[in-house]
Amino acid sequence: MGYQGNFRVWRGDEDGGGLEDFTVEVNEGEVVLDVIHRLQATQAGDLAVRWNCKAGKCGSCSAEINGRPRLLCMTRMSTFTEGETITITPMRTFPIIRDLVTDVSFNYTKAREIPSFKPPKDLAPGEYRMQQIDVERSQEFRKCIECFLCQDTCHVIRDHEENKEAFAGPRFLMRVAELEMHPLDEGGRTVAAQETHGLGLCNITKCCSEVCPEHIKITDNALIPMKERVADRKYDPVVWLGNKIFRRQS
Amino acid sequence: MRAQISERTLRTDRWWLSPLLTVAGLGLISVYAAIRTFMNDYYWVSEYHYLTPMYSPCLSAECVPAASHFGQPLPELPGFLTPPIFIIPFLLGFRITCYYYRKAYYRAAWMSPPACAVAEPHKTYTGETKAPLIAQNLHRYFFYAASLLLLVNIYDAITAFVGEKGFGIGLGNIILLVNVGLLAAYTASCHSCRHIMGGKLKHFSKHPVRYWMWQKISKLNAKHMQLAWASLIFVCLTDLYIALVASGVIGDLRIVN
Numbered sequence: 117m118g119y120q121g122n123f124r125v126w127r128g129d130e131d132g133g134g135l136e137d138f139t140v141e142v143n144e145g146e147v148v149l150d151v152i153h154r155l156q157a158t159q160a161g162d163l164a165v166r167w168n169c170k171a172g173k174c175g176s177c178s179a180e181i182n183g184r185p186r187l188l189c190m191t192r193m194s195t196f197t198e199g200e201t202i203t204i205t206p207m208r209t210f211p212i213i214r215d216l217v218t219d220v221s222f223n224y225t226k227a228r229e230i231p232s233f234k235p236p237k238d239l240a241p242g243e244y245r246m247q248q249i250d251v252e253r254s255q256e257f258r259k260c261i262e263c264f265l266c267q268d269t270c271h272v273i274r275d276h277e278e279n280k281e282a283f284a285g286p287r288f289l290m291r292v293a294e295l296e297m298h299p300l301d302e303g304g305r306t307v308a309a310q311e312t313h314g315l316g317l318c319n320i321t322k323c324c325s326e327v328c329p330e331h332i333k334i335t336d337n338a339l340i341p342m343k344e345r346v347a348d349r350k351y352d353p354v355v356w357l358g359n360k361i362f363r364r365q366s
Numbered sequence: 367m368r369a370q371i372s373e374r375t376l377r378t379d380r381w382w383l384s385p386l387l388t389v390a391g392l393g394l395i396s397v398y399a400a401i402r403t404f405m406n407d408y409y410w411v412s413e414y415h416y417l418t419p420m421y422s423p424c425l426s427a428e429c430v431p432a433a434s435h436f437g438q439p440l441p442e443l444p445g446f447l448t449p450p451i452f453i454i455p456f457l458l459g460f461r462i463t464c465y466y467y468r469k470a471y472y473r474a475a476w477m478s479p480p481a482c483a484v485a486e487p488h489k490t491y492t493g494e495t496k497a498p499l500i501a502q503n504l505h506r507y508f509f510y511a512a513s514l515l516l517l518v519n520i521y522d523a524i525t526a527f528v529g530e531k532g533f534g535i536g537l538g539n540i541i542l543l544v545n546v547g548l549l550a551a552y553t554a555s556c557h558s559c560r561h562i563m564g565g566k567l568k569h570f571s572k573h574p575v576r577y578w579m580w581q582k583i584s585k586l587n588a589k590h591m592q593l594a595w596a597s598l599i600f601v602c603l604t605d606l607y608i609a610l611v612a613s614g615v616i617g618d619l620r621i622v623n
Contacts, residue, residue, distance in 0.1 A: 130367040183376030183483055203376050205369065208483075212369040247571035271479040276491045299569050316500070317493035319472050320465055323482035336557070336587065340465055343503070344561035351503035 118143040121151065121193070122201040127163065129214045135203065142193050148204065149177055149188035152216075164215035172329055175263030179216050180205045185265040185327045188216075207268040222280060223264050226288045229312070233295060234303040250299035256337060257294040259330040260287065266324035266334060272317045283314035286324035286334050293338035296345065310346045315339070374485045381481035388474035391595070398602055406448040408612040409433065409605075414529040416538045416618075417522045418608040419545060419601055422515075424449045435521065453515060460508035465557045466594045468502060506558040516553050519546050534623030538611060545597075545604040552597040555586035 121142040124135040140155050149167055156163045168174040170189045177188040182203050196202055210218035235244065267285040268274065284292070292313055296305045309315045320343070324334045332338075348355045375381070402409075402420055409421035410433035417424070417433050424433045426449045427442040440452065461467050472478050479486040494502050523542040527533060553559065564580025567573055586593070610616045 126369055126371065128369065132370055134370070180376065180483065182378045184379075185483060200378075203378075205371060205376060208368060208371065211367055218369070247569075249570045249577060250568075269482050271486055272491065272493065274483070275479065275486050275488075279491065297568065314493075316495035317491070319468065319478065319493050319499075321469050321472050321479065321482075323479070326482050340557045341561060341565050344506075344558060345566060347503045347506065348566060351500075352506065 119198050121196075121198065123151065123155070124201055124203040125152075125155070125160075125163070125216070126205040127160075127215050128212070130212055133212075133215075135205075142198075144194075146193045147189055148181055148186075148191045148193065148202070151193065152188060152204070164213070164217045166217045173261055175261035178207055178263045178265050178268065180207060180268075185269045187263060187265070187329050190329055207264070209268045209270075209274045210264075220264050223262070223267055223285070223287065226284045227291070229284065230288060230291055230295070231303055231305075233298065233301055235300050236302055239300070244300055246299050253297050253337070254294045256332055257290050259332055260290065261330060262287065263329060265327045265329065269323045269327045270318075271321070271323065272314075272319075279314070279317060283317045286318070286339065289313055289315055289318065289342060290332070290334050290338040293342045296342065306342070306345045306349050309342050310350065315342055315346060318343075375481075375483060377481070377483060381484055385474035385477070385480050388470050392471065392474070395598060395602055398606075402605055402609070403448055403450045403454065404446060408609040411538065411608060411612045411618070412530065414534065414536055414538055414611075414618055415526045416542065416608050416611065417526070418605040419519050419522070419549075420605045421450055422522050423453070423518050425452055435525065436518070456508060456511040456515060460505075460512040461594075461598070463502050463505035463508055464594065465505070466591045505556075506562065509553070509556050509558045509562075512553055516546070516549055519549060529623075531623060535621045537619035537621070538607060541604050541607050545600050548593065548597040548600050551586060552590075552593040554583060555590045555593050557587065557590070559583060560587050 118141055120139050123138045123140055125138060127133055127136050138155055138159060140151050140159070142151055149165075149170060152163070152165050156165070165188070166176045167189065168176040172187055172190040175187075178185065179188050180186065181188070181191050183205075185207065188204075204216065206212055206216045207218045210220050210222060213219050264287060266287050270286055272283050273280050273285060289309065292305050292309045295301045295303055296309070318339055320335055320339060322335045324339075325332070325336070328334060399420070406428075409418045409424070410416070410430045412430070412432060415432070417435070421429075421433065423436045424430070425436065425438060426440040427438050429438060429449050431438070443449070443451065473480060477486050478488060478491065494500055523539070523546045526539055526542055527535065560580065560583045563583050564570065564573065564576040567576060567580075570577040570580070611618050
């Protein structure tokens, strides 16, 4: 059964803005993005919202619903009570363009800072051979839809804009981990993770894992294993000595 | 320029409850552990050979001789210092540098952040890049030390089956066994353990035994938070039971002999 729901939507741009109240019809089975579309169609034709697949796979409709980073298309209206006022705001960590749309180009800049896959010199494309058990760890990270909710919620840059220069964010530290764990990658990414991409700034408070719509265990499976690999290289004299004595490539 | 939103958070759920419970839980346990450490009594039940894990191994000259399973190589301690002072730095170090507890106290005690998408109160943030927090990278050394102490606790739990009247089983034995079981599960589920056993490998296919161990530890690792709390609380309960039996407040419930 439908009902009239109460919504507060942030409207504005870089010059200013604020929360505006709306009452919008809500029908059974709808998600928040459906309501935003009805709001656009009936009351606020110029409301800006980025969206694409409506299936939780394109990562376009990231926003904050009642203060929590969520995908608009994957947040069911049935999770709220009928009398509840639902607040919808743009992602806080990124510059605002207009209404619910933010400029996420910070993430593309960080993506470009990570050197791409580096295969062994003696292997040509088409000659790569890998065991499934060697690649499946990295495959978890390939589920990422690049919604950037993890980047949005990470307090390292959300609460400290000044860290954006030094910190790649959980999505791209996970990319570093993906390459580091790849059986054929020879990029040697451990020290760069700490010194170039800012892994040491992460204090593993797991908000990135909490908001991930793909349920990737970013902290446990990517960030902490990378921290342990960094500890091997930079903070563990026993491993360092063992590598020297046995002439292991660390 | 970000969207201008003045509120610290727009979350409407009880985001403050989890950090509050964490601070309360860790605070209570810290107070209890401090009281028992400086009490320096009621840690050994001579009749049944129960030794509390908080005083094991008991290595200084002031220990009850029978409670010193590994001798007394250390001299009597001056002033208010008590035998646990030799083991607490390692046990505390293991828990403080643990990846789960770091999350817990960074959120609950340091509010960095207090909860996801709730602004932290600090003006600057350097994470774990500088002293003293860069020392969190020493977690693996505390893991090694805690593993050795776990072996000592297992030895204590096994030898406790033989008391002054010979072999016997009491509630204390079962508590000691459950305690070492939980401690073993918590220690084995540690992220450093997971890394050392197999996580650091690039090619699992070349190391099938280590891959098998990594898989098992990964399953335990998924329960690291639950094991951290269960083992911490149960150590206190074990100590409390032994303190009550040692002081004569209650008697041990005997099952055999």
